[in-house]
Amino acid sequence: MNILKIKFYSIISIFILTGLIFTLNIFSILGFNFTQKIPFPRVNLGLDLVGGVHIAFKPDLELYMKEKYEKIALEMDTFGILHGDFSKNGIKFDLKGDKNIDEIKKIDPYLIYENGVIKFNENRTKDIYDLVINQSIDVIRSRVDALGTKEINLYKSQSDLIVLQIPNEKNTDGIKKILSSAAKLNFHLVNPIHPVTDNQKMPIDKHKYEILQSQKDEKLFYIVERQIAVNGENLSDARISFDNIQPSIFINFNSKGAADFAKITSLNTGRQLAIVLDDKVLSAPNINEPILSGNASITGNSSPEDMKYLVISLKSGALPTKFNIVEEKVIDASMGKNAIRASSFSMLAGFILIITIMIFHYKKMGLLASFGLLLNLFLTISTFAILDITLTMPGIAGLLLTLAMAVDANVLIYEKMREFDRQKITKTAIIENGFSGAITAITDSNFTTIIATCMLLFFGSVFIKGFAVSLIIGIIFSFFTAVSFTKIVISYLTLKAKNQNIEKSFL
Incomplete structure (x- = not known):
């Protein structure tokens, strides 16, 4: 079997498989149930095609910066550097010389002194904002995946909003529950003074202590040390336990967390240790003895369902800050069905029109071009399915444009072959000269289109990106089908043809 024959049957195999x-x-997509039993790569359809949930939320960056400056203020206390109150804008500070600045820069080299305030410089602040958003996206993705929800679309919008889209989803309650909690779990030592109620004014050192509300009783407050005794970031596992009458959450620390927990319980026997979740005290049990196992139990007044969501949040990691939902909508599936129906009709009508014109003008070569267009469509959709790329309405528009561009490439090749056929040269020479004569124009056209489309991909909105991705993939395959597929099939069929006249056999 010669190489050309192997290439021909390989192309046919790819055509059949895709x-x-x-x-x-x-x-x-049309809803035939038998496909559910067949394992095959499936195309993920976007929210605009199948309906679902769209939630846009904004991170509380001001709160994050306030907490960031609070940690720096605690470090300044450790170094013995006197300072004023802290806020989202920085830490009030009375500069007394370059020595203080040098000590502060040991804490963070990006800190600057300006108008009586220690704060981050502008570039560092922007980097922190970007880090918060990127970290939030990773945590949210992990939490949503833990719910068993797949095929999500999670991205940062141009206005620094985080957008979550879940196709084929109607209920937003579970999603909002895992997003409503930052799940910042920490352990703080409680001031020996007993818990206070909201009608009591307790003078405290704000640099060392803070007053936190109880989750169980809104009128009960605890005075706790600002310094974190054990950081919840050092959790290794969390699960719901039903060992007691009341369900609780059983947590395990990693090696660092276990060591910190053992140290703090060994040095503070007899004191209360507050378990703080998102600035609310879940409980404040007494430390009766050192806890060396690296395990702890959390109880609260939450329902088993709420505990399930809390476990998911703890295992996925804490969100860097709180979030405010700014947009929430459920897109009706019927709208998606109408969109699929309309887009399918437009694609089918466009395809039929293209192949009708091609067959009318180029006869058998036009029929061959139609198979090339089909292969292009098959390859593009298969790539979307295999690479788990979401297909949206703009993506379908990109597919339609790809088909039109693929026809242009075939027209260039066929016209070149017609020119060389009139010179009465051999059929092999006609094929080679026809393709080599058109390849430069086809390459330049596709290359410049890809460059322009890349600009849309990098700088466009998420909807424009859907169009760009579809167009780039389609252009790559249109080049393959026009240059490789068509040439292999023509060459193979030509060698089998008895008639030496290409014009009569194919054009």
Whole structure:
């Protein structure tokens, strides 16, 4: 078997395989149940096609910066550097010379002194904002995945909002519960003074202590040390336990957390240790003896369902700050079905129109070009399915544009072959000269289009990016189908043809 024959049958195999993936996806989208029992790569459809949940939320960056400056203020206390109150804008400070600045920069080299305030410089502040958003996206993705929800679309919008889209989802309650809690779990030593009620004014050293509200009783407050005794970031596992009458959450620390927990319980026997979740005291048990196992139990007045969401949040890690939901909507699935129906009709109508014109003008070569267009469509959809790329309405528009561009490439090749056929040269020479004569124009056209589309991909909105991704993938495959697929098939069929006249056999 010669190389050309191997290439021909390889192309046919690719056509059949990708065509099967395409067909199964079409049946699945149309709702045929038999496809659920067949394992095959499935195309994820966007919210605009199948409906679902759209939630946009904004991180409380001001709160994060306030907490950031609070930690720096505690470190300044450790170094013996006197300072004033802290806020989202920085730490009030009375500068007494370069020595103080040098000591402060040991805490963080990006801190600057300006108008009586120690704060981060502008570039560092922007980097912190970006870090908060990127870290939040990772944590949210982990939490949503833990709910068993797949095929989510999670991204940062141009206005620094985080947008979560979940196709085929109607209920937002579970999603909002895992997003409503930052799940910042920490352990703080309680001031020996007994818990206070809200109608009592207790003078405290604000640099060393803070007053936190009880989760169980809104009228009960605890005076706790600002310094974190054991950091919840050192958790290794969390699960719901039903060992007691009341369900609780059983947590395990990693090696560092276990060591910190053992140290703090060994040095503070007899004191209360507050378990603080998102600035609310869940409980404040007495330390009766050193706890060396690295385990702890958390109780509260939460329902088992709320505990399930809390466990998910703890295992996924804490969000860096709180979030405010600024937009929430459920897109009706019927709108998506109408969109699928309209886009499918437009694609089918466009495809039929293209192949009709091609066959009318180029006869058998036009029919061959139609198979090339089909292969292009099959390859593009299969790539979306295999690489788990979400197909949206703008993406379908990109597919339609790709088909039109693929036809242009075939027209260039066929016209070049017609020119060389009139020179009465051999059929092999006609094929080679026809493709080599058109390849430069096809390459330049596709290359410049990809460059322009990359600009849309990097700088466009999420909807424009859907169009850009579809167009880039389609252009790559249109180049392959026009140059490789068409040439291999023409060469193979030409060698089998008895008639030496290409014009009569194919054009």
